Amino acid sequence: MTYKIVASQCTSCSACEAECPNVAISEKNGTFVINPKKCTECIGYFDIPQCVAVCPVDDTCVIDNSLPRYQPSA
Amino acid sequence: MQKMAEHKGCGTSGGSGKASCGTGAGENDMPTEIWEKVKNHPCYSEEAHHHYARMHVAVAPACNIQCNYCNRKYDCANESRPGVVSEKLSPEQAAKKVLAVASAIPQMTVLGIAGPGDPLANPGKTFKTFELISEAAPDIKLCLSTNGLSLPDHVETIKKFNVDHVTITINMTDPDIGAEIYPWVFWKHKRVTGKEAAKILTDRQLQGLEMLTANGILCKVNSVMIPGINDDHLVTVNREVKSRGAFLHNIMPLISSPEHGTVFGLNGQRGPSAQELKALQDSCEGEMNMMRHCRQCRADAVGLLGEDRSAEFTTDKIMEMEVNYDLSSRQAYQEKVEEERQAKVAARNAELETLAGENADLKILVAVATKGSGRINEHFGHADEFQIYELSSNGAKFVGHRRVDLYCQGGYGEEEALETVIRAINDCTAVFVAKIGHCPKEDLAKAGIEAVDQYAYEFIEQSAISYFKDYLAKIRSGEITHVTRGDATIRQGAFVSVDA
Numbered sequence: 001m002t003y004k005i006v007a008s009q010c011t012s013c014s015a016c017e018a019e020c021p022n023v024a025i026s027e028k029n030g031t032f033v034i035n036p037k038k039c040t041e042c043i044g045y046f047d048i049p050q051c052v053a054v055c056p057v058d059d060t061c062v063i064d065n066s067l068p069r070y071q072p073s074a
Numbered sequence: 075m076q077k078m079a080e081h082k083g084c085g086t087s088g089g090s091g092k093a094s095c096g097t098g099a100g101e102n103d104m105p106t107e108i109w110e111k112v113k114n115h116p117c118y119s120e121e122a123h124h125h126y127a128r129m130h131v132a133v134a135p136a137c138n139i140q141c142n143y144c145n146r147k148y149d150c151a152n153e154s155r156p157g158v159v160s161e162k163l164s165p166e167q168a169a170k171k172v173l174a175v176a177s178a179i180p181q182m183t184v185l186g187i188a189g190p191g192d193p194l195a196n197p198g199k200t201f202k203t204f205e206l207i208s209e210a211a212p213d214i215k216l217c218l219s220t221n222g223l224s225l226p227d228h229v230e231t232i233k234k235f236n237v238d239h240v241t242i243t244i245n246m247t248d249p250d251i252g253a254e255i256y257p258w259v260f261w262k263h264k265r266v267t268g269k270e271a272a273k274i275l276t277d278r279q280l281q282g283l284e285m286l287t288a289n290g291i292l293c294k295v296n297s298v299m300i301p302g303i304n305d306d307h308l309v310t311v312n313r314e315v316k317s318r319g320a321f322l323h324n325i326m327p328l329i330s331s332p333e334h335g336t337v338f339g340l341n342g343q344r345g346p347s348a349q350e351l352k353a354l355q356d357s358c359e360g361e362m363n364m365m366r367h368c369r370q371c372r373a374d375a376v377g378l379l380g381e382d383r384s385a386e387f388t389t390d391k392i393m394e395m396e397v398n399y400d401l402s403s404r405q406a407y408q409e410k411v412e413e414e415r416q417a418k419v420a421a422r423n424a425e426l427e428t429l430a431g432e433n434a435d436l437k438i439l440v441a442v443a444t445k446g447s448g449r450i451n452e453h454f455g456h457a458d459e460f461q462i463y464e465l466s467s468n469g470a471k472f473v474g475h476r477r478v479d480l481y482c483q484g485g486y487g488e489e490e491a492l493e494t495v496i497r498a499i500n501d502c503t504a505v506f507v508a509k510i511g512h513c514p515k516e517d518l519a520k521a522g523i524e525a526v527d528q529y530a531y532e533f534i535e536q537s538a539i540s541y542f543k544d545y546l547a548k549i550r551s552g553e554i555t556h557v558t559r560g561d562a563t564i565r566q567g568a569f570v571s572v573d574a
Binding site for chain 2: 011012013014015017018019046047048050052053054056
């Protein structure tokens, strides 16, 4: 699993972009998206996912259940 | 520590030619080095805002705190409030925009970055913009407006880019009160809530303020007056920020219409009335200079305060513009502006002398329709705001402005528009205009407000003092009786309830 951004909620404020330790977030057609290949749910970096913590709109950065859980390599 | 502006409050110095108080403060009211810095800054000097323009560039969309009075999501062209922008710019686009605007508006002297988020939550974009502008247009003053959370980390960079004005929004120094205003702050990679969040915020704000003033950087403090939450507390905030060297305090009314979608707007938190706001500003005035001409501008505002020209300078239009930044023609224009300004001060002082010896206790408010230059030069029907002056035997003192335009104007006939104007200036004895029709003049008279067009195109303060003298004479002769006026409404939007 990785995090994803609910486009209809996103205000394109870009707060998440600078905080992502994996540089997984970028702007695409005026809204922000998370690259699932890069997202580690902030495991190994921070206690909580930074996009969730910094997003000014609740329930905008959410878990993407359609993808498998991120597994930190040993 | 920089020297602080001594201020004795208003009404103690009639006849001396002083420009009364607040941001009407003239050069006699503050130390020379501060006056030199603020005299051409429309946001810092009430007098300057008639003559000089500023612009904001929206390069800083991200924010690191959440405020219950803020919502950056909606933008309507008629809307002017902090956080609202039509488009966000890259630093390069912003620099081009500044040059285009400075070439088109030669009295534009100040470039500010004020959001829509927090400039210091976007330090890369903010300082890159400052760098590009200081290279291309070195005569333009730079300033920024911040919530203060990251401020202590950036004081050195602020110094490096020669930013000489910083505004910090400080709404509380008591975490219990802060918890009602700020749902969370993003601090050290965590979202912190409640009192703990407010404690971090206030500590960082006050630390940042101290660091800036210790480095000789001019600091203004903005506070949002939220009735029932921080209204009484702002007197304490005023004292705290003054003791840390802030030179100007701007207490603004909460904007909280439900249609803006802010937390306060949705839960019915009201904003202050005109008289509540004035009473709080007056009670802080003995402490330090108070700002009263703030228009709570958009974060992409362009032009004179109260006359937004941002729509003329959209990114599409700017990118097509041929920019010819000519410093000498800008300077020549600004010299003309200074001449007009000196003439205004001279006229005011001459009129003030004739008031010497008048010793009346009474004070009245008058509203003025103006489109700049310190003159009564706007038609009543065209005015989308009125400037309010308090007249006493000490002269004419600027105490605020009242907007009367509507965010969304559909569905409002002329009758409703006039009622809106009357509600906005209901505490005034007279309204000065360049011209007014017969019908609105009669309706105003019915509401107890005299429409005065005899001073059309004259200087505001000179005319106001002259009017006040006549007013006193008429009371003495028994021609009129002085009536105390009621309260007035600060316009919040289309659906504001009316209670005087």
